[in-house]
Amino acid sequence: MNPVPRGLAAALLALSLSACATLSPAQRDRASEIAAQARSQQLDCTAADACAQPSPLRELGLRARAASTPEQPRHYALILDRGPDAMLARLDLIRGARRSLDLQTYIFDEDDAGKLVLDELLAAARRGVRVRLLLDQLSALRHVDTLAALSGAHVNFEVRLYNPVLQRARISYPQYVLAAACCWRRLNQRMHTKLLLADRQTGIAGGRNYQDDYYDWDDEYNFRDRDVLVAGPVADLMGDDFELFWNDRRSVPVERLGDVGRRLLKQGVPELPKAEFERPQRAARMREDAADTEQVRQRLAAHALEVGAVRYISDTPDKHREDSAAAALASDSLRNLIANSRSEVMLQTPYLVLSKSAQQLFRTLHERPDAPRVIVSTNSLAATDAFIAYALSYKYKRRYLREFGFDIYEYKPFPADAPIDIAATGAQLPDLDLPGLPDSDGADQSVRRDRSRPSRVALQGSGSRGSLPDRSSVLYGQRYRQPLAREYAAIRYARRRSNEPVPLKRAGVRIGMHAKSMVIDERIGVIGTHNFDPRGDHYNTESAVVIDDPAFARALADSIRRDIAPANSWVIARRDKPPVFSGLEYSLAKISEHLPIFDLWPVRYATSYEFVPGPNCPHPLYRNDPGFRACYKPVGDFPEVNLGVKSLTTRMFTAFGAGLAPIL
Template identity: 50%
Template sequence: MTPRLLLLLGLLLLGSGCATLSPETRRAAADAVGASHAEASSCTDPADAACAPVASPLLALGGQAMAASTADAPRHHVTLLDRGQDALIARLHLIRAARERIELQSFIYDTDDSGLLVLEELLAAARRGVRVRVLLDQLYGLPNPGLQASLAGAHPNFELRLYNPTFNEARTESLQYAAGILCCFSDFNRRMHTKLLLVDGQVGLTGGRNIQDRYFDWAEGYNYRDRDILVAGPAAVAMADNFEAFWSFERSREAYALRDVAERLAAEGRARPHHLLDPGRGKSPRVLAMQALAADGAAVWERLAPLTLAVGEVDFHADLPDKHVGEQKAHEDASIAMRDLVDSTRSELVLQTPYLVLSREARQLFRRMHRREQAPVVWVSTNSLAATDAFPVYAMSHKYKRLYLRELGFRIREYKPYPSDAPIDVAATGALGERAASLPIFGSGSAGSASGPVPLKRAGVRVGLHAKSMVIDDRIGVVGSHNFDPRSDNLNTESMVVVHDREFATALRASIELDMQPRNAWAIARREKPPVFSGLSYTLGRLSEKLPIFDIWPFPFASSFELREGCNPVPPEDPTFYECHEDVGAFPEVDLPLKTVYTRILTAFGAGLVPIL
C-alpha cells in the first residue's frame, strides 16, 4: 500500500472518528421524525379491504400448533421452501396477513423489485396498525441515507434499526470499507448474518435467503439456488426472544441516529418522501401479479400446502449478539449446536454449503468421525468454481480437496452453473427476453471479478448454490444461515432450525440429492494415478498444501468428473469409476486464460484469510 493511500486512509479514519453526532443534531433529527409521524396517514376504514389483514390458512397454522402443544409434546407445522418464488410469496402473504406485529432481520436488503415490494407491504401493514420492526446489517441493508431518512419518519408503527454501523453512517463508502478493515478489523467484521421474518409471534421464516432479486429467481443474470424453512408453532417463541436480544443490543442503532441520516433530517425538518417509495411508481407485471397472489390466502395455501408437514419437536438455535462482545469467543450457540448434531451422526451425514472452507474445530471433528471403527458416510454438496459467487473462497476450498477426500472421507459433488433441473423458475428471471444477450453476467460475456462469479465458456441461465442445510441419519433435518465455515463460527451471527422428524429429513435429503445428481453436479475425486511417480507427486502435494502461504505444487490431487453416457454413478473407490466418468478438469466450464495458475495464485495468497472467508 502506497504512503499516499495510507495517509488518505489515516485522514479518513480521523474524520470518521470525529464525525460523532452532536446532541443538537440528534434532537433535531428526532423532532423531524416525530413531526413526520404526526402527519403520517393510517388505514382505519373497516370497509376498505386494504385496511384489514387477509385471511390466511398459512398463518392460522401457528395458532393451531400453539394450541395443540404441551411442554412435553410440542407440535409444529413446517414448510420447506426450495423455490425462490414460493419463498417470496410466503413472505409477502404473511406480511399481508399480520394482525399484531412483524419482525424482520436480514443481512442484505436491496432496493430492487423484491426489496421494494416487501418494503411496500411492510409499510402498508404499519398503516393498518401492525407494529413493524426491521433490523438490517448496516453494510448491505438499504445503505441509502435518503431512503433511511424517509423510512424513519414513514409511520409511528414502523421502526428501522441498523446493526453495527462502524462509522455511524447508513452508507459505507469504498475508502471507509478499507479503513474499517485497517483500523477496526475485529469490529468491522462482526456482522449480523441472521435472516428472519416473524409474524404475530407464531410463524417464523428463516434460512439462507436475503431480500434481493437473485434469491427469488428474479435476477436476469445470476440467481441463487437457496432454501428457507417456514415454522409455525412454539419454536417461534425462541425466534422472538432472539430478535429482542438483537433489537435492544448496543450495536443496533436507530436509522435516524446515524450521522448521514440525522443531518439530512435535521436540515429538512421532516422526513421527505423518497421516490423509491412512491406508490404511483411504475410496477412490472410480475410485481403486480405477486401482489395479487399474496392477497389470496386460499391460492397461497393451495400452493404451499403440499410442501407443509405436521411435525413434533423443532429447535431454533441462534447466536446471541453477545457473540460480538470482547475478544473471546462467546455465545456461539448456532456453531456449537451444529457441531453437536454433526458429532451425533452414526451412519450418514448429508451436508450442503456454498463455501466449503472448514474451521479448525470442524476439521478436527470430521477427522475424529472418519477414524471411528464404523465411520459414517459424509456427502457434501457445494459450489464449483463455475457456479460460485466467491472466487477467493473457492480457491481456498480447492487447496484442501486432498484433505477433504483422503483424510476426512468426504464424497463431494460440486454444483454446475447450468444445472439441468434446479428448482429455479427460469421464466421469472427475465433472462429469456430480448435483453438476455447483453446482460452483464449472463453467459460468456462476463469479464468476472476478483471476488465474484467468473466468466464461462457458454451462455445460459446461471445458478449458484447458496443453501445451508444438513440431514443426520435420515432422522434430523437442519436449515439455516450457517455456512459451516470459520466466518460463521467466529464472526457472523447465525441461526438454524432443527426438525426432529424422519419425513421432513427425507424430504430435505431428496432436495439436496437432486442438487448432487450427475446432471446437476460434477463428482470430485482423485485424479487417475499416473503410471510413474504417483507416490512422489502425492507426497509433494501434501507438503505443499501445509505451507502457510504458498501452495506451489502444480499437480492438484483432485479433479472434476462427468458421468459418461450409458453409465450409472459409482463411488470413486469402485474399480469402474474411471471407466464410467470422464475427467473434465479442475475447473470445468470456466473461461479464464491460465485458469489453473490464476486460481493457484489466489489459493496461495488466500491461505492466511481462512479465518475471515
C-alpha cells in the same frame, strides 16, 4: 517533504476526519425528534385485526398451537426451495399479520425484490401492524435518503442497523479500508441471522436475503437457496431472539447515525418515492398471487408437514463480546449433531472452507470404525459467487477426500434439473421453438405459466434421449455439448466487481449454490444461515431451525440429493495416478498443501468428473465404488470456466491465500 506524499497524507487525514465525524448527543436527539415528528399516525384500518388478509400460512401457527401441549409441542414445517414460492410466502405472512412483523436480515437491497417487500411492510404498518426492520449495516439499503425517509415514514415502522462501524449507515470503499485499519474485529462482526416473524405465530428462516437473485429475479445470476417456514410454539423463541438483537446496544436507530442524522438536520425527512420496478409486470403478478388465498393454500400451506418439537438455535449478540468463543451457540449445536451421527451426514454449503475445529471434528469422525458417510454439496468455481473462497476449498481437496472422507459434489452453473424458475428472471430468452414455452418477449407473462411443467433449467438437459452417449462425448462430443448449448442468454452478462462469478465459456442465466442445510441419518433436518465456515464460527451471528422428524429429514435429503444428481453437479474424485513416481508426486503435493504460503505444486490431488450413463452404468456411483472410473469421465479442475485471468487468480489464492481462511 515531497508534494505527492503531502497530498496523499492530506487526503487520508480528510477521509479520516470525515469518516469519523459523528453527531453530538444533542444533534442525535434533534435528528431523532425530527424523524419522530414526521411520522404519520394515520391508519388505513381501525379494525381489531388490522384488516389482515386471510393467511393460510399464519393459520398453520394457530392450528399448531391448538394441537400443542407444553409436554408435546406440535408444529408445521414447509421447505421453501423455489425463489418465487419463498417470496409468495413472505407476502402472505406480511399481509396476514394482525399485530407485529419482525424482519431481521443481512442484505436488504433496493432492487425489485427489496422494493416489493418494503412496500408490503409499509402497507402493513399503515393498517396498524407494528413493523420492525433490523438490518446489518454493511448490506443495508443502498441510499442514505431511503433510510432517512424510512426513519420518518410511520409511527408503526422502525428501522435499526446492527453494528454500524464509523457510526454511519453507509460507508464507501475508502471508509471501509479505514474501518479495517482502525476496527478490524468489529468490522467483521456481522449479523448474518435471517428471520421473518409474523405475530409470533409463523416464521421463515434460512439462507435468503432480500435481493433479486434470491428469488429467481436476476437476469444474470441467481442463487439456488432454501428457507424453512415453521409455525407453532417455536415462534415464541424466535421472537425472544429477535428482541435480544433489537434491544442490543449495537442495534442503532437509523436517524441516530451520522450520515442519516445530518441529512435530517439539514433538510428534514425526505419523501419516500413511490416504488418503481425494473419489471413492474412481474411485481404485479406476485402481488396478484399473494392476494389469491386459495393459490397460497394449494401451492404452499397444503404441503407443510406436521412435525413435533422444533428447535431454533441462534447466536445472540453476546457472540460479539470479548469472550465470544463461549457464545457461538449455533456452531456448537451443529457440531454436536454431526459428532453424534451414525450412518450419514449430508452437508450443503456454498463455501467449503472449514474452521480448524470443524476440520478436527470431521477428521475424528472419519477415523471411527463405524464412520458415517459424509456427503457435501457445494459450489464449483463456475457456479460460485466468491472465487476467493473457492480457491481455499480447491487447496484442501486432498484433505477433504482422504482425511475427512468427504463425497464432494460441486454445483454446475447451468444445472439441468434445479428448482429455479428461469422464466421469472426476466432474461431475454431465445426462440427455441419448443412446444409449451412462451416467446422470448413474454418474460413477465411466462411467470404465470403452468407450474406442473418442467422448469426452463430442466429443459437445458432435455436434448435427444434416443441413443446412449459415447463416453468420450463428455469431453469433446456433440452429445455432451448439445443440451448445454441451449442457453437462455441474458442481455447483460459480465459483472465488474472483483469477487463476482468468473467468466464462463457460454453466456446464460447462471445458478450458484447458496443453501445452508444438513441432514443427519435421515432423521434430523437443519436449515439455517451457517456456512459451516470460520466466519460462522467466530464472526457472524448465525441461526438454524433443527427438526427431529424422519419425514421432514427425508424431504430435505431428497432436495439435496436432487442438487447432487449428475444433471446438476460434478463429482470430485482423485485423479488417475501417473504411471511413474505417483508416490513421490503425492508426497510433494501434500507438503506443498501444508505450507501457509507458496503452495505452488501445479498438480492437485483431485479433479472434477462427469457421469456418463450407459448399459453398464445405469446409475450414479460414489467415488470409492469399484466401478466409478468406468462410468465417469474427468472434465478438468475448472469445468465450464473460461480459462483466463480469474483461473490464474484462483491458483494464486490457492498458493498464497491460506491466511484469508478465517475471514472468508
